[in-house]
Amino acid sequence: MKHAMRATPVCGLRERKKQRTRDALIRAAIELFVVKGYERTTVDEIAAEVEVSQRTFFRYFAGKEEVALALEDSVEEAFVTAVAERPAGEPPFEALRAALDESWHSISAVIAAVVPLSTYMAMYRVIESTPTLLSAQMRHSALVEGRLASVIAAREGLDPADPRPRVLVAAVGGVIRVAQRLWGDGDETSVESIRRITEEHLDMLVPVLAQPWDEHQGVSGISLFQT
Amino acid sequence: MKHAMRATPVCGLRERKKQRTRDALIRAAIELFVVKGYERTTVDEIAAEVEVSQRTFFRYFAGKEEVALALEDSVEEAFVTAVAERPAGEPPFEALRAALDESWHSISAVIAAVVPLSTYMAMYRVIESTPTLLSAQMRHSALVEGRLASVIAAREGLDPADPRPRVLVAAVGGVIRVAQRLWGDGDETSVESIRRITEEHLDMLVPVLAQPWDEHQGVSGISLFQT
DNA sequence: TGGTCAAATGTCAGGCACTGACATAATCTC
DNA sequence: GAGATTATGTCAGTGCCTGACATTTGACCA
Numbered sequence: 001m002k003h004a005m006r007a008t009p010v011c012g013l014r015e016r017k018k019q020r021t022r023d024a025l026i027r028a029a030i031e032l033f034v035v036k037g038y039e040r041t042t043v044d045e046i047a048a049e050v051e052v053s054q055r056t057f058f059r060y061f062a063g064k065e066e067v068a069l070a071l072e073d074s075v076e077e078a079f080v081t082a083v084a085e086r087p088a089g090e091p092p093f094e095a096l097r098a099a100l101d102e103s104w105h106s107i108s109a110v111i112a113a114v115v116p117l118s119t120y121m122a123m124y125r126v127i128e129s130t131p132t133l134l135s136a137q138m139r140h141s142a143l144v145e146g147r148l149a150s151v152i153a154a155r156e157g158l159d160p161a162d163p164r165p166r167v168l169v170a171a172v173g174g175v176i177r178v179a180q181r182l183w184g185d186g187d188e189t190s191v192e193s194i195r196r197i198t199e200e201h202l203d204m205l206v207p208v209l210a211q212p213w214d215e216h217q218g219v220s221g222i223s224l225f226q227t
Numbered sequence: 228m229k230h231a232m233r234a235t236p237v238c239g240l241r242e243r244k245k246q247r248t249r250d251a252l253i254r255a256a257i258e259l260f261v262v263k264g265y266e267r268t269t270v271d272e273i274a275a276e277v278e279v280s281q282r283t284f285f286r287y288f289a290g291k292e293e294v295a296l297a298l299e300d301s302v303e304e305a306f307v308t309a310v311a312e313r314p315a316g317e318p319p320f321e322a323l324r325a326a327l328d329e330s331w332h333s334i335s336a337v338i339a340a341v342v343p344l345s346t347y348m349a350m351y352r353v354i355e356s357t358p359t360l361l362s363a364q365m366r367h368s369a370l371v372e373g374r375l376a377s378v379i380a381a382r383e384g385l386d387p388a389d390p391r392p393r394v395l396v397a398a399v400g401g402v403i404r405v406a407q408r409l410w411g412d413g414d415e416t417s418v419e420s421i422r423r424i425t426e427e428h429l430d431m432l433v434p435v436l437a438q439p440w441d442e443h444q445g446v447s448g449i450s451l452f453q454t
Numbered sequence: 455t456g457g458t459c460a461a462a463t464g465t466c467a468g469g470c471a472c473t474g475a476c477a478t479a480a481t482c483t484c
Numbered sequence: 485g486a487g488a489t490t491a492t493g494t495c496a497g498t499g500c501c502t503g504a505c506a507t508t509t510g511a512c513c514a
Contacts, residue, residue, distance in 0.1 A: 014461075014510055042499065053464050058501065091438040131366060138365030139358060142404075156440060163405065167428055168435045170401030177369075178393045201394055208395045209433050211318040213383060241481055241490075269470065280493050285472065 022060055023114055024050045029067040030115055034122045038068060038130045065136045068127065071120060072137060074110045076144045079103050084151050092152050092165065096172050097202055101195065108191045117189060124184050141177065145169045175201050249287050250341055251277045256294040257342055261349045265295060265357045292363045295354065298347060299364060301337045303371045306330050311378050319379050319392065323399050324429055328422065335418045344416055351411050368404065372396045402428050 028049040032041040043064055047057045061067040082103035086095040111120045127133040149165040152158075158165065179201040183194040207214075255276040259268040270291055274284045288294040309330035313322040338347045354360040372393070379385075379392040406428040410421040434441075 012511075017510085018462080043501085044499085054500095055465075055502090056463055059462080062501090064500070092440065093436050094438060134369070135362035135366040138369060139362040142361070142365060145401075163409065163428060164431055164435050164440065166405045167402050167431045170405045171398035171432060171436070174372075174397030174401035175394050178390065178397045182390065201390060204391055204394045205398060206433075206436050208391050209320050209398070209436075211321060213319060213391065239482080244481090245491080270472085271470085281471095282473090282494075283492055286491080289472095291471070 021050060021052065021056075025052075025057060025060055026067055026070045026114055030071070030119060030123050033068060033126050034119060038064075038126055038133060065133060068123075068133055069136055069140060071111055071114065071123065072127070072140060075107050076140060078107045078110055080144060080147055080151065082106070083148055086155075088155055092156065092168055093172070095152070095155070096148075096169070097199075100176070100198060100202075104191050104195045117191070121184070121189050124180075128181065128184055141173055145173045148173075171205065172202065175205055248277060248279065248283075252279075252284060252287055253294055253297045253341055257298070257346060257350050260295060260353050261346060265291075265353055265360060292360060295350075295360055296363055296367060298338055298341065298350065299354070299367060302334050303367060305334045305337055307371060307374055307378065309333070310375055313382075315382055319383065319395055320399070322379070322382070323375075323396070324426075327403070327425060327429075331418050331422045344418070348411070348416050351407075355408065355411055368400055372400045375400075398432065399429065402432055 025046060029041070029046045032046060032049065043057055044054050046067070047054045057067075061070070079099065082099035083096060086099050090098065108117060111117060115123075127137055145166070148169045150160070152165040152169065153160055153162060156165070176198060179198040180194070182201075183197050186193070252273060256268070256273045259273060259276065270284055271281050273294070274281045284294075288297070306326065309326035310323060313326050317325065335344060338344060342350075354364055375396045376392040377387070379396065380387055380389060383392070385392065403425060406425040407421070409428075410424050413420070
């Protein structure tokens with residue numbers, strides 16, 4: 001404890017080794033989950049694949065869930081960063097939309113550094129179809145929403161007790177999840193596809209709250225009818 | 228299997244006994260969770276309290292989570308029913324608001340039939356502060372949102388693929404959860420209080436999506452600033 | 455170079471959630 | 485009341501996860 005701790009010291013053989021085992025565990029886990037299913041994959045199998053003990057696995061991840069959601073975590077992180085970096089003058093809803101739109105590239109880069117995008121999509125389907133994982137993922141979303149609300153409150157110089165940021169983020173977050181789910185049910189793996197779907201869904205948010213619904217209202221309602 | 232199965236045959240000593248043990252398990256579980264915390268309460272303890280075997284507990288509930296969320300489940304059920312019963316002419320957003328407003332009474336009645344309302348509120352705090360439970364509850368919400376979306380799609384005579392009901396319900400659901408959380412953090416146990424908070428939050432939904440935020444816009448923004 | 459310290463890993467024992475299989479006891483039906 | 489049905493108990497076993505302790509590995513310095 002002679003020197004101050006650095007957040008992520010890239011130097012050092014030790015740290016590099018740790019990072020490699022961590023990535024290896026994520027990779028092995030996701031591969032097994034995709035092939036065998038989440039429930040039918042044991043932690044022992046994952047550990048064996050990377051040739052570490054089960055105990056070591058649990059020193060990297062608090063639980064089986066965590067390794068399954070490690071990628072989702074990175075994605076969420078990238079999005080929060082993107083929002084925080086939006087110009088201050090932008091209205092909140094617009095800032096969220098713009099951040100989402102511009103962060104797709106960094107997001108897909110983060111993912112591709114660990115597994116191919118198609119594997120990620122397969123893993124997304126596993127998450128959606130596994131109650132335990134879906135639960136955990138929803139909680140993650142809730143935490144991210146909390147952080148986003150804080151970011152927006154700060155941007156707008158609002159009292160932390162002001163509920164408006166939370167209301168906005170909750171609504172937008174809900175819509176994003178709907179769009180994601182639709183993407184997961186489709187066949188189109190591309191980043192462009194999920195970007196488009198999300199955008200179209202967000203476009204619907206305001207008109208959908210208008211009191212009587214038109215027959216086929218909104219900019220792009222029709223293009224979504226087939227998936 | 229001579230006669231057709233009835234959904235909930237109130238008659239018969241057997242059924243009544245089952246209902247009683249089920250309620251007893253819920254009651255005992257909630258009481259223990261509130262006092263000792265969720266994680267530190269074992270299924271054996273709950274079963275012992277009701278004087279049944281652990282195995283029997285698992286025949287009533289698929290897991291420890293399920294008994295903890297049994298009440299939430301009833302609440303959600305009451306809400307879905309209320310939405311389904313709204314007059315057909317009503318615009319979707321309005322129908323959700325009205326259903327919510329009128330279902331508080333039946334909701335509190337359902338709860339009070341098992342535990343006092345204050346215990347329910349304590350249990351709500353336990354849920355919010357226990358990762359596992361929070362996760363499971365979020366998933367429940369997602370499932371309910373799916374059902375609500377179907378109900379609305381049917382009301383409006385829409386194609387099931389039309390994303391608008393899902394978008395609406397996701398946004399509204401998110402806002403309701405924000406309101407609930409605020410209620411849970413406060414001291415006011417009354418039904419009137421959560422009804423008011425929820426209503427005020429929903430009032431914020433439309434203005435909050437408007438592009439630049441006013442200083443203190445919206446009908447009742449100010450009354451929410453203290454918790 | 456070798457010694458020392460801290461961090462990473464392995465091993466072991468154990469608790470708790472949950473499940474299948476089978477035996478027993480309680481209700482229901484006739 | 486006999487026989488069928490259904491709820492319950494018991495037991496053994498698997499899998500997730502944790503604490504405690506021993507061992508190894510890489511970092512740092514004389």
